[in-house]
Amino acid sequence: MGITSVSDYAWGHLSQHATGTVHSVFSSSLNVELDGLLLHLGSSDAPLSCLGANVDAEEMPALVGSAVQGDRAVFRDGVLRIYSRARVSELELSAAPVRCMRVPELAGAFPNDIDAALLREIGVLGLADRTGLPWPDRSRSAVSELARFSAMCRRVLDKGERSCGDAQVEAAERAMYGAVEYLVGRGLGLTPSGDDVLMGFGTALRFLYCGGVSSMAQAFFETVSSVVPGKTTAVSEAYYRAMGEGYANEDYLDLLAVVRAMDEQALPDALARVLELGHTSGADSLLGFGAAFCCLL
Known part of the structure; x- marks a missing residue:
């Protein structure tokens, strides 16, 4: 074959x-x-x-x-x-x-223009109505906590950990830990919706911050590796391991290439391709991806 x-x-x-x-x-x-x-x-x-x-x-x-x-x-x-x-x-x-399936790392300044375009395009998709994740207040707050954690990663990278204040950093990390605990394994299927959210978030987080050797962003991957074992499906665990080592699927690599090039015209098609994944996996993972770009605060 x-x-x-x-x-x-x-x-x-x-x-x-x-x-x-x-x-x-x-x-x-x-x-x-x-x-x-x-x-x-x-x-x-x-x-x-x-x-x-x-x-x-x-x-x-x-x-x-x-x-x-x-x-x-x-x-x-x-x-x-x-x-x-x-x-x-x-x-x-x-x-x-x-x-090569390794997630690229953003070089240079944060792409503000594409950030605004992402906010607009992700808003149009209505991801909250498409997600397979149960969507009570706790689910919404978990995604918002991930977004706030990403925002703090950005501040730490821009200003330094001491400038942001240890208490603020620790509070963001505690909230992130709670969100991960809540989302891991939550939902149905071989990759439950909560796992898809976290994998979309982790892919974007690595792209945005790990090029700057952000110890705070690394805390997310360490949290996932400590929480996941035995809490979800074998398929999700396999994808979590790949995410932890810095890898992602082709549709996400293509989306990141569009973001990196700040190609606003190509963005809708790249998002639509991700959205086609599985029954709700595309929508779930884009929820997490958008949270890392602070589109879902």
Whole structure:
């Protein structure tokens, strides 16, 4: 089967020889677990996941049509073989181009013009009505606490921690911790809505502040790594690990490229592409993404 691209994160974490099973199968993608690594196999007409590889769109129906949960999988010598009842599918990952899925870091000044454009475009999307997250006052306040934490990260980066005041920084970090505790694992599905919110937030946070070596922004990733284990699904945990190491999916990398270029005309299409993800995952993750840009204070 033709592989059109492989994530450098997934390729770097694959061992030379690994065995496992098909973890889950969907209409146009599937997940394979290989010695603890979750590998996502998607279609070439969809954004590449940082957790995996894309299969030629014409061949993907045959793969998902034959695979069932629990089918044996073996990775050896650069080739992934899935042993289904109807066929053996061979995917030569080593022959595919490897794409860098690392989140870029913002260089230079905060993009104020694109910030205003994001606020406008995200407002038009009506994300609160599209989210799969239960939306009582606590959910709204959790997202607002993330936005305030991001705003404090920006102040710390601009002025220095002492200029902002230790008490203010500590209060923002406590509120962020509470928001993470509330959101992790909250909702239904293989990636619950609360997890999608946090992953969208973490992707934008790394882009905005980690280029400035913000110790405060790093506190978010440390909080996530301490709170997540055992609190959510295996798929979410895999994405959290990738986020913690600085990786994101192709649709978010494309969105960040638009933001970095301050290309306001391309912004609606980039946001729409993210919004297409899953039933509510796109809307959920954009809630978090917008919070990092302080669009949802």
